[in-house]
Amino acid sequence: MGHTNYFAYTPQAENFRSSWLQLRLDAAAILDLVEQTQDIALAGGAGTGVPRIDEDAIVFNGLMAAEEDYESFAVELEPRFRDERGFTYGFCKTGDVRPKPYDMAVTAVMLRAHTLAPDCFAIDSDGDWDEHWVHARAIHRMLFSDPGMESPFTSNVHTIGPAAARL
Numbered sequence: 001m002g003h004t005n006y007f008a009y010t011p012q013a014e015n016f017r018s019s020w021l022q023l024r025l026d027a028a029a030i031l032d033l034v035e036q037t038q039d040i041a042l043a044g045g046a047g048t049g050v051p052r053i054d055e056d057a058i059v060f061n062g063l064m065a066a067e068e069d070y071e072s073f074a075v076e077l078e079p080r081f082r083d084e085r086g087f088t089y090g091f092c093k094t095g096d097v098r099p100k101p102y103d104m105a106v107t108a109v110m111l112r113a114h115t116l117a118p119d120c121f122a123i124d125s126d127g128d129w130d131e132h133w134v135h136a137r138a139i140h141r142m143l144f145s146d147p148g149m150e151s152p153f154t155s156n157v158h159t160i161g162p163a164a165a166r167l
Contacts, residue, residue, distance in 0.1 A: 003099040003132070006091045006124040007110055011077055013086070013120040020077055023116055027058045029143055030108045040101040041065075045072035058109065062094075062102035070094050073106045075113060099132060107136035114152050115140070124154045 010016055031051055034040050040062070042051050047064030057076040062068030073092040082088050094103035111133070113121045127133060129151035140146050 002093045002126075003095040003097065003103065004091050004093045004126045005103070005106055005110060006089075007075075007113070008087050008089045008122045009075070009113070009117070010086050010120040011079055011082070011088055013117070016117045016120045017077075019116040023075075023113055024053050024055075024058060026112045026116070026144070027109045028053050030112065030139060031060065031105055033139060033143060034102075034105045034108070038101070038104065040104065041068060042102055042105060043069065045074060047072075060102070060105065062100050068100050068102055070100050070102075073109065075109075099127065103127075103132070104135040104139070107133050108139040111136045111140050111152075112144070115144075115146065115149075118152070122154055123152055129153060 031042055031053070035042055042060050043063040044050055044052055045059040045061055047061045047069030051060035052058070053060075056078065057074060059072060059074040059076075061072045062070060071091075071093045074090065076088075079088040092106050094100050094106055107125070107127070110123045114123050125132065133151075137148065141148070
C-alpha cells in the first residue's frame with residue numbers, strides 16, 4: 001500500500017486545451033514556490049535533471065539524489081493512451097505509507113488543473129483532503145487568491161472515469 005494521487009482528464013476537450021497554457025504557467029509557479037520556500041528538491045521524471053514544463057507536458061518527480069523521488073507526475077497534452085471516450089487516466093504514488101515531500105507539488109498542480117478545467121480534470125487521492133492536501137490548498141490560495149473549497153475528490157477511485165464523465 002502506498003500514498004497515491006489519481007486523476008483522469010480529457011486532453012482533447014476544448015476547455016482543457018484552452019487552459020493548457022495557463023496550467024503550464026501556474027505549474028511552473030507552483031514548482032518554484034515549493035522549491036524556494038519549502039526547500040523541496042524537484043527533478044525531471046526520472047528523479048534527475050530538471051522538471052519538464054513545455055508545450056507538450058508537465059513532468060516532474062522528487063530528486064533522486066535526495067532520496068525524495070518515487071514516481072513521476074505527468075500530464076500530457078497528447079498522451080499515448082486514451083479510452084474510447086477520450087479519457088486519460090493517471091496516478092502518482094508519492095510514497096509508501098507517508099507521502100514524500102514532493103507530494104506537495106503533485107497535489108498543488110493537480111488541484112490547479114482541476115480548478116482551471118473542472119469539467120474535464122477529475123482528481124482523487126488516498127490522502128485525506130483535510131490532512132494531506134492542506135499544503136496544496138495553501139499554495140493554491142497563496143498563488144491564485146482562490147478561497148477555500150470543498151473536497152473535489154470523486155467518491156470512489158475505481159469510478160474516476162465515470163465520475164469525470166458526469167462533470
